[in-house]
Amino acid sequence: QAVVTQEPSLTVSPGGTVTLTCGSSTGGVTSGHYPYWFQQKPGQAPRTLIYDTINKHSWTPARFSGSLLGGRAALTLSGAQPEDEAEYYCLLDYPDFRVFGGGTKLTVL
Amino acid sequence: EVHLLESGGGFVQPGGSLRLSCAASGFTFNNYPMTWVRQAPGKGLEWVSDIPGSGGRTYYADSVKGRFTISRDNSKNTLYLQMNSLRPEDTALYYCSKGGFGSVTDYWGQGTLVTVSS
Numbered sequence: 001q002a003v004v005t006q007e008p009s010l011t012v013s014p015g016g017t018v019t020l021t022c023g024s025s026t027g028g029v030t031s032g033h034y035p036y037w038f039q040q041k042p043g044q045a046p047r048t049l050i051y052d053t054i055n056k057h058s059w060t061p062a063r064f065s066g067s068l069l070g071g072r073a074a075l076t077l078s079g080a081q082p083e084d085e086a087e088y089y090c091l092l093d094y095p096d097f098r099v100f101g102g103g104t105k106l107t108v109l
Numbered sequence: 110e111v112h113l114l115e116s117g118g119g120f121v122q123p124g125g126s127l128r129l130s131c132a133a134s135g136f137t138f139n140n141y142p143m144t145w146v147r148q149a150p151g152k153g154l155e156w157v158s159d160i161p162g163s164g165g166r167t168y169y170a171d172s173v174k175g176r177f178t179i180s181r182d183n184s185k186n187t188l189y190l191q192m193n194s195l196r197p198e199d200t201a202l203y204y205c206s207k208g209g210f211g212s213v214t215d216y217w218g219q220g221t222l223v224t225v226s227s
Binding site: 051052 | 155159169170215217218
């Protein structure tokens with residue numbers, strides 16, 4: 001099965017902008033992978049932020065957005081808040097299986 | 110309001126079996142695929158298995174194929190994961206989530222902990 005890669009860690013200043021990315025070992029990420037982004041804080045279950053590349057849930061703060069960028073899925077956080085400090089995971093769908101990325105630990109500092 | 114409640118976790122010796130359950134409410138259960146995801150202590154998320162809303166073809170990660178079986182009882186609004194031949198590396202918090210292939214994965218339960226150790 002495929003390997004999905006993410007930056008292990010990133011730091012953003014409060015109010016700043018940061019982009020997290022997600023790549024696939026099988027080639028470029030496309031909308032056909034239906035990229036997801038999940039946020040997980042310590043001791044909590046994951047929370048779905050973005051689905052199908054760009055779509056947000058009703059609970060997704062407007063400062064988060066999804067896209068495709070240079071053959072990778074991307075999650076951009078514009079105007080980071082202290083409460084955005086968390087682990088972020090992408091998920092890609094393949095024909096018969098799904099694979100999570102290893103996660104990006106985002107620090108707001 | 111969507112609610113997912115996992116149960117059935119516990120302590121088991123290597124080679125043993127457990128059956129996890131996920132009781133769902135707040136949505137029309139048989140209309141949605143469901144997913145099991147696990148997270149080993151201090152590690153990332155790992156997709157385990159998916160099942161369509163009507164049952165039928167199921168999907169598994171290579172790490173559990175042939176040992177785990179996903180199923181559902183739509184009359185009871187309950188998802189299951191039968192885990193056989195358990196290994197220490199199966200130790201994890203197991204989450205169920207609403208959605209899967211062909212449907213958005215949106216809501217998550219709080220997880221049930223499985224510990225495999227001698």
